[in-house]
Amino acid sequence: MRKAIAPIVAVIVVGAGLATFFALRKLPEPVTSTYFLMDTVLTIKTTGGDAAAINEHLHALASNVDSMTSYYNPESETVRVNGAAGKGPVSVSPEYAALLKTAVAVETIDHGRTFDIAISPVSSLWGFMTKDFRVPAAKEISDTLAYSHSDQLVLSDTTVQLRDSQARIDLGGVAKGYSLDVMEEYLKTVKPQPRQVIVDFGGNLLLYSGGRKRDWKIGIRDPRGQGIIGYVRSGDAFVATSGDYERYFERDGKRYCHIIDPSTGYPGTLNQSVTVITDIQPMHGAIGDALGKVFFCSTAETQRLLFQAAQGQGTVGIVIVDAAGTRSTLGPITFVPAAAQ
Amino acid sequence: MKRSDRITAVVILTAVVLVVVSWIVMHRTRGTVAFVYVDGKVVATVDLTLREPQTLPITGMLGPLVVAADGKGSIRVVESTCPDQICVHTVPARSPGDQIICVPNRMVIIIEGKGTNIDALTQ
Numbered sequence: 001m002r003k004a005i006a007p008i009v010a011v012i013v014v015g016a017g018l019a020t021f022f023a024l025r026k027l028p029e030p031v032t033s034t035y036f037l038m039d040t041v042l043t044i045k046t047t048g049g050d051a052a053a054i055n056e057h058l059h060a061l062a063s064n065v066d067s068m069t070s071y072y073n074p075e076s077e078t079v080r081v082n083g084a085a086g087k088g089p090v091s092v093s094p095e096y097a098a099l100l101k102t103a104v105a106v107e108t109i110d111h112g113r114t115f116d117i118a119i120s121p122v123s124s125l126w127g128f129m130t131k132d133f134r135v136p137a138a139k140e141i142s143d144t145l146a147y148s149h150s151d152q153l154v155l156s157d158t159t160v161q162l163r164d165s166q167a168r169i170d171l172g173g174v175a176k177g178y179s180l181d182v183m184e185e186y187l188k189t190v191k192p193q194p195r196q197v198i199v200d201f202g203g204n205l206l207l208y209s210g211g212r213k214r215d216w217k218i219g220i221r222d223p224r225g226q227g228i229i230g231y232v233r234s235g236d237a238f239v240a241t242s243g244d245y246e247r248y249f250e251r252d253g254k255r256y257c258h259i260i261d262p263s264t265g266y267p268g269t270l271n272q273s274v275t276v277i278t279d280i281q282p283m284h285g286a287i288g289d290a291l292g293k294v295f296f297c298s299t300a301e302t303q304r305l306l307f308q309a310a311q312g313q314g315t316v317g318i319v320i321v322d323a324a325g326t327r328s329t330l331g332p333i334t335f336v337p338a339a340a341q
Numbered sequence: 342m343k344r345s346d347r348i349t350a351v352v353i354l355t356a357v358v359l360v361v362v363s364w365i366v367m368h369r370t371r372g373t374v375a376f377v378y379v380d381g382k383v384v385a386t387v388d389l390t391l392r393e394p395q396t397l398p399i400t401g402m403l404g405p406l407v408v409a410a411d412g413k414g415s416i417r418v419v420e421s422t423c424p425d426q427i428c429v430h431t432v433p434a435r436s437p438g439d440q441i442i443c444v445p446n447r448m449v450i451i452i453e454g455k456g457t458n459i460d461a462l463t464q
Contacts (some may be wrong), residue, residue, distance in 0.1 A: 009352055016356035020363040036447045041440070043451065117457045131425070156391045203464035219438055219459035227439075231459050275463055321434045 006158045028195060035059045038066050038175060040202030043238065044306055048195030054187070061186060062179040069171040069178075071120070071129070075107075076148055078171055086165025089154065092282065095163035103174050104150055106290035109309040112150055114297035115290050120170035121148045126267070133249035135256065141265040149262070159241075175288025177240055180206040184280060203246070204289060205239040208280075222338075223272035223321050225239045230327075230337035232319060234277055238285040242292035243273035251293040261297040268297040275319040276310075291315060303330065373437060373454035374415045377408060380447045389414050389435065401446025408450065415440065416423070416450060438462035 031051035035042040042062055044055045070076040076095045084090045092100075103117050120129070121144050127133040136144075144166075152167035153160065162169065171178075183199055187208050196213060199206040207216045214235045219228040225246050244257035244267070261268045274295040278288035291310050295303050295318055303320065307330045310318070317333030329335045377385040377399060385397050387410050394412040396419075398405060404422030411417075415433035417442055428443035434452050440461055441450040 005349055009349055012353055012356045016359040016363075020359050022363075032376075032451070032453075034381055034449050034451070036380075041442050041444070041449050043440075135434060136343055171378070198461045200461060203462075205463050207460050207461060216461070217459045219462040221462060221464035226434060228462065239461075239463045243464060246464065250402065 002260050019327050031055060033059070035062075037062055038070075038172075038202065040176075041200075042202070043200040045198045045200075047197075049190060049207070051220050054190060054194055054197065057186065058183045058197075061182045062201065065175055065179040065182060068093070069175040071170045071172060079081070079168060081160045081162060081166045085162035085167050089156070089159035089161040090119060091158055092160050094157065097155065097160065098173065098283075099174065099178055099286065100153075100155055100169075102178075102286050103171065103290055104153070104155065106149055106174075106287055106294065106313065110294055110298070110302070113263040114261065114295075114302075115173065115293040116150050116171045117150070117171060117173060118150045118152055119148050119260050119262045119265075120168045121166060122262075122265045123170070123258070123260050124168075125265075126256065126260065127249075128247065128260075133251075133256070134331060135251055145262075145265045148265075168210060173293055174286040174289050176201045176204045177238065178283075178286035180238055180285035181283055182203060184208060184285065185282070188243050203243075204285075205237075206285065207234070207237050207239070209236055211236055211280075218277070220275050220319055221273070224325065227330075229321065230279060230335055232275075232317065233334045233336065234316065236259055236280050237316065238278045238280070238288045239275060240278075240285075240288040240292040241273055241275040242296040244296075245272070246267070259293055259296055260321065263297070270299055270323055271296050272321045272323060277316045277318070277331075278314040279316050282313050287313050289317070289320075294319065300328070308330065373414065373435070373452060375410070375434065376451050376453060378449045378451065387416060389416060389454075399448065401443060401448045403445045406443065406446060416452075417441065418450075421446065462464060 028048045030045050030047040032045045033055040044058050046054045068077050071078055077092050081090050107115050124143040125136040125140055125144055134273055147164040147167050152163045153340055193210050216234050217231045219231045222229045223243050242259055247258035248255050256267045259268045274290045274292050276291045278284040317331030319335055320328050372390040375387040376383050380402055392412050395410045397408045399408050403414055406418055407420040409419045415435040417433035418428040421428050421443055423443055423445040431441045434441050434450055434455055437452050437454045439452045
């Protein structure tokens with residue numbers, strides 16, 4: 001009798017000891033920091049490593065990107081380029097030139113029909129730069145569209161030129177995603193490595209665990225209601241959502257969102273939200289950010305046609321909510337819809 | 342009952358108690374908590390599991406705001422001095438990951454807790 005019980009008792013005791021050890025072992029508490037940048041919130045949640053210092057450094061990196069790309073900061077490279085429009089080439093940093101090239105490379109997958117960094121004069125007409133919103137006359141839009149295209153842009157490795165004196169570029173469509181690229185480059189080099197870092201930059205995400213975590217659950221906001229429409233399961237990734245619900249105004253019961261369709265000069269109306277998930281490779285944060293606008297301004301048919309090209313630029317998958325509220329996905333991703341309310 | 346049997350019983354009982362205690366510790370939830378940040382600092386924490394409505398005056402970078410928890414798990418901004426009133430029109434926050442943002446006041450409300458199974462929210 002006693003002999004039979006002894007091993008069982010031993011197993012129970014060892015098991016209980018292990019369970020107690022793992023439960024009471026002090027897990028590092030995440031450190032959450034919030035910052036205001038690029039007219040939005042940057043939230044960083046770091047677990048493990050020198051978390052508070054990591055958060056501060058990541059914020060400083062994002063601030064650098066803002067200083068370089070800002071449409072408003074008189075010291076930024078964007079303001080220098082725009083200020084010299086129609087006058088001649090402006091010398092820019094190699095980093096800035098590389099970012100412009102990346103943005104233009106995304107434009108070319110759809111010949112600039114759905115994303116264009118030179119559309120900003122049209123955005124200004126609608127009041128999205130100053131928040132004095134108005135619906136411009138059709139003639140104003142077509143006149144402005146004539147010079148609001150990236151064919152105004154002459155790029156070299158060290159210089160940028162805008163041909164027309166009225167042309168303007170705005171990197172607001174890639175700056176948040178690019179900030180995540182810069183942050184990820186830094187995180188790879190940090191010692192000791194944090195266990196995990198979640199960066200939320202105005203709804204664009206960087207999920208970092210040094211490749212250890214394979215089961216991130218990325219919630220996707222319901223573009224019309226409260227809560228989420230579901231979640232995507234993913235490894236480390238960049239996530240960018242373009243939606244018509246973040247910045248918009250309404251006139252006569254019609255919604256005008258801040259994402260201007262470069263082919264028409266009017267706010268995109270084909271979709272409510274598009275979420276692009278890209279893998280962790282250099283510039284894929286910026287590319288995902290830009291691709292969000294490409295797919296936001298595309299019909300379902302164009303989305304299917306463009307997806308292969310988007311995969312070539314690092315896209316893992318896309319979650320789409322179209323204008324009617326219908327949800328669909330592109331690519332080999334696991335989308336788990338939220339339980340019906 | 343032999344003495345050794347009694348010892349065995351005590352050992353097993355102790356082990357069971359240990360497992361139960363550690364399970365409780367491991368699954369102890371803090372509930373759902375709203376953290377109100379102004380300019381990067383936590384200025385208020387609100388336990389959203391409390392059944393009583395609460396009203397909190399907050400000093401933003403631009404001016405005063407009023408934040409209210411309804412006692413049913415939601416929190417929202419009811420008054421703000423900001424020009425666009427985006428924070429006031431944001432849907433009430435209730436689930437971990439939800440945010441309410443007021444850029445002019447540099448205020449953000451973040452919900453944290455273990456009531457959700459998502460790691461991050463994209464929007």
